[in-house]
Amino acid sequence: MFKFLTLCAALLLAPTTHAAACKPAPMGDATLYLRGPINNWAAQDEQAFEYRCNAYYLNLKAQGTQEFKLADEDWTAALTIAGDAQGQPARGGPGNIRRSFSGEHTLRLSFAADGTPRLDVGPRTFKPTPPKPITDKAALTTRFDSRHAEFKAPFGAQPAGSEIRFSIGNDVPGLKQATLVIERRQMTGNQEQLAYEPVARIAMTPQSRGMGTGFTASHRFDATGIYGYWFEIETDQGTYALQNNKDTIYWTREKGSMGPAAVERLPSNLNRVRRYRQTIHAPGFEVPAWAKDIVYYYVFPERFRNGDKANDPRPGGGRPQDRYQDRDVERHATWNEKPFKPGTGDGSDKLFNNDFFGGDLQGLIDKLDYIKSVGANALYLTPVFRAPSNHKYDAADYKQIDPAFGSNDDFVRLCAEAAKRGIRVIPDTSLNHVGSDSPYFNRFLNFPKGGAFDGGKINSASPYASWFKFKPDEADPNKQFQGWVGVTDLPELNKDDPSWRAYAYRDKDSVTNYWLDRGAAGWRMDVVPWVPDDFWREWRAAVKTKNPDALTVAETWFDASKYLLGDMFDSTMNYIFRNAVLDYAAGKSARETYANLELMREAYPQQALYALMNLLSTHDQARALHHFGYQDDGDAKALKLAKQRLRLAVFFQMTYPGSPTIYYGDEVGLGGGDDPFNRAPYPWADEGGKADEALLADFKRLTKLRHDLPVLRHGSLTAPLHADANVVVLVRQDGKTWAITATNNSTTARTVSVVVPMAAGTLRDALGGADVTVKNHRVQLTVPPLFGRVLIKQ
Known part of the structure; x- marks a missing residue:
């Protein structure tokens, strides 16, 4: 029976070649992609559907x-197919x-006469049309490398007004002409809308x-922005695009890591x-x-430390x-x-984010000495301002x-006590949306009347009415306003409204x-891509006017060049x-x-690259130990290996440019998968934790290593001296100090021979290992399993 069903599925999924049954592609010339967590919701060539006959x-x-x-x-x-309540495809x-998968499969998407989509999944039977190979030697041997001075200078991000030289070439006859194409x-x-507009087509000499x-050819870039460039080349056999590679970049819609x-x-x-x-x-x-x-040190305050049990949320307390919202x-x-x-x-109710442990600002103040002892000198807090959720x-x-969490005075005290220990405090908020349970919106009437949606009814007389975009013709209250990404608990703000902008950043007491006046050293801003660019430009000016030394950090997940x-x-x-x-x-x-x-080394301005918030775990993604395969009920062997991998990741984090970021509890082996389990309480011993x-x-x-060696924080960064399946070797220079850092992700030691900038001398192992001798610009390094080495020459 199983073989019969498998055969039926294969026949169903096999593309027909009967001419009479073939129809034009329902989506026209558009390419359809499977987009989900499997590919960070990106449109990737590996998950592109091919239309065949019907x-x-x-x-x-x-x-x-x-x-x-x-x-x-x-x-x-019009081209997007989502899922209905049962997870079936529906426009x-x-x-x-x-859908459930167990290895290799073929997906077949078809449409009924009325346009209803049908998605069948079965054994792999489809043979994609192979790309037509290029045999033109003149085209195949034409080279460009965006990281090599022979082909492009100067390297990387540049200030407006810079002139950049581009060169291409090959070593065989046949390349007739070339055009440098510049676009903005x-x-x-x-990344929902992404396009390039023509700037210049330059005939190359x-x-x-x-x-x-x-x-x-050369081009002067006079205005700030992100530009695209590529080369149109012509040979005796045709016209080609010399372009970026096909590397997939995490979370980023555009492919290509640059380089060759x-x-x-x-x-x-x-396109x-x-x-x-x-x-x-x-x-x-x-x-x-x-x-x-x-x-x-990155904290989700409700789960870090309970320093004042008197302010803990309690059902039926009346506070x-x-x-x-409308319940305990x-x-x-x-x-x-x-x-x-x-x-x-x-045993919990049906609501998300309404369970509490009691963490607060007093708990943070009580543990500042601990935070400092970990090696942190900045404290990033997810929001601490009044809100009903955790x-x-x-x-x-x-x-x-x-x-x-406490009071405004507690925040001032936290900043002051942190400053005594050399720690800056950076708070977080969203200027994109508010809570439905707020005086601004007031859906549940927990505040005096005057909200824009008092009791679930539009209140046009509210001083906050212009902060939101309402649809009064809709009968369903949930459809009378826009919830951020459809979440009705988070009414989306009208970021163009002058009254909102004044409250957010224009007013003296915005x-x-x-909070800058009360000790904050800067701001982290939530869901930055959903807020217009001109809002952030004005906001940045307001921040820097108030405190030129304040740090501004965006929440973006993809290539953030446009924000830097x-x-x-x-x-x-x-x-x-x-x-x-x-x-x-x-x-x-x-x-x-x-x-x-x-x-990022090529696309980000260096001053931003060295300030990036370099994460491993976050409150929005599974913790590192989970990523490394450890489940909460996993065995001791799996946990040991996961911790070894975490130690390697931290080693890399602490020896690379940017700002290493420790998510509370990672340092003591706190695990947890996706939200909410990545927000578990810190395992304090006096609370029964281990x-x-x-x-x-x-x-x-490792934090001490970073603090002790300025070259790890300030040193220059070039392309890797070596990168293979397991080992990465980098070189850093800060004045007369050199550092060679090497990491190994194999479970066995790896030995590599590497060409280094110095001709001879001795490299000191900063972690107490054996010194390494340089001979004729070459060193031989043995890198321990699942760890690394830092070698210093001064």
Whole structure:
């Protein structure tokens, strides 16, 4: 019976070749992609459907239940197929399609006469049309490398007004002419809209190059922005695009890590060209000098430390912190319980984010000496302002500390006590949305009347009415306003409204200024891509006017170049770094993962690169130990290996430019998968927890290494001296001090021979290992398993 069913599935999924049954592609010329967590929701060539006769086909290798949508590159609404309540494909569905996989499969998407989509999944049977190979030697041998001075100078991001020289060439006859194509990138939102507008087509000047031909051209970039460039080349056999490579960049819609170019036939649709990116930033772009010396300690305050049990949220207490919207909060009986997750049988109610442990600002103050001992000199806090949830991104009052966390005076005291220990405090908030349970919106009437949506009814007389965009013709109250990404608990603000902008940053006592005046050293801003660029430009000006030395950090997950031009932010939460380093430490190819970091070295202004918030774990993603394969109920062997991989990731983090960021509890082996389990309480011993003191000692040793060696914080960074499947070797220089750092993600030691800048001498092992001798610009390094080495020459 099983064989019969398998045969039936294969016949169903096999593409027909009967001419009479073939129909035009329902999506026209658009390419349809499977987009979900499996590819960070990006439109990747590996998950592109091919239309064949009467259906779309895709071969996919996956395991377990996957959620996804089907869409083109631009998420065009008419072309997007989502999921209905049962996870079946539906145009305009409210959720994701859900399917279970167990290895290699073929997906077949077809449409009924009325346009209803059908998605069948079965054994792999589809044979994709292979690309037509290029045999033109003149095209295949034409070279360009954006990181090599022979082909492009100067390197990397440059200030406006810079002239950049571009050269290409080969060593065989046949290259007839070349054109440098310069375009300006337009990108809005979370990469939903991304396009390039023409700037210049420059005929490149031929130059003799042995048997072959070289071409060169220059362009002056006068305005700040992100530009794209590529080369149109012509040979005796045709016209080609010399363009960026096909490397996938984490979370980023555009492919290509830059460096050596790839050649392909010139596509009829130039949107398919993979542009190199050129960042042109403001000439006077400065980042606070202290940013490159930061080691962050990153805290979700409700789960760090309960310092004042009197302010704990309690069901039936009658205080603001005792209510969640229109009902009581949930209170954990003990500190070390798991966070509640509705629908898991843990005894909690059906609401998310309404369970509390009691962490507060007093707990942070009490543990500042501990935070300093870990090696941190900056404290990043997720929101602490009044809000009904445990995460506080649903702001109820931007100018009041949540009563469960303490008071405004407690925040001032926290900043003052932290400063005594050399620690800066950076708070977080969202200026994109507020909470539905707030005086601004007031859906649940927990505040005096005057909200824009009092009791679920539009109040046009409210002083906050213009802060929101309402649809009074809708009968359903949930559809009368826009919830951020559809979440009705988070009414989206009208960021263009002058009244809102005044409250957020223009007024003397605006939200932005209010907390800078009370000791904040800067701001981290939530969901930055959903807020217009001109808002952030004005906001940055307000921050820097109030305190030129304040640090501004964006929450972006993709290539953040457009936010680091000197007119919006100094830094960003570096999720590209996170994914690259975690995947490398988990065993993925060093050469492949490091390409993501090389992209940032080239695309980001250096002053921003050295201030990036280099993450490993976050409150929005599974913790590092989980990424390394350890489950809460896993065995001791799995935990030991996961901690070894974490130690390698921290080693890399502490020896790389940027601001290493320790998510509370990682340093003592706190685990946890996706939200809410990544927000578990810190395992304090006096609350019944158990910290891994050996792991904590490793963290302290590595933060001390970073603080002791300025070259690790300030030193220059070039392309890797060596990168293979397991080992990455980097060189850093700060004045007369050199550092060679090497990491190894193999479970066995690896020995590599590397060419180094110095001709001879001795390299001292900063972690107490054997010295290494340099002979004729070469060293032989043995790198320990799942760890690394730091070698110093002064």
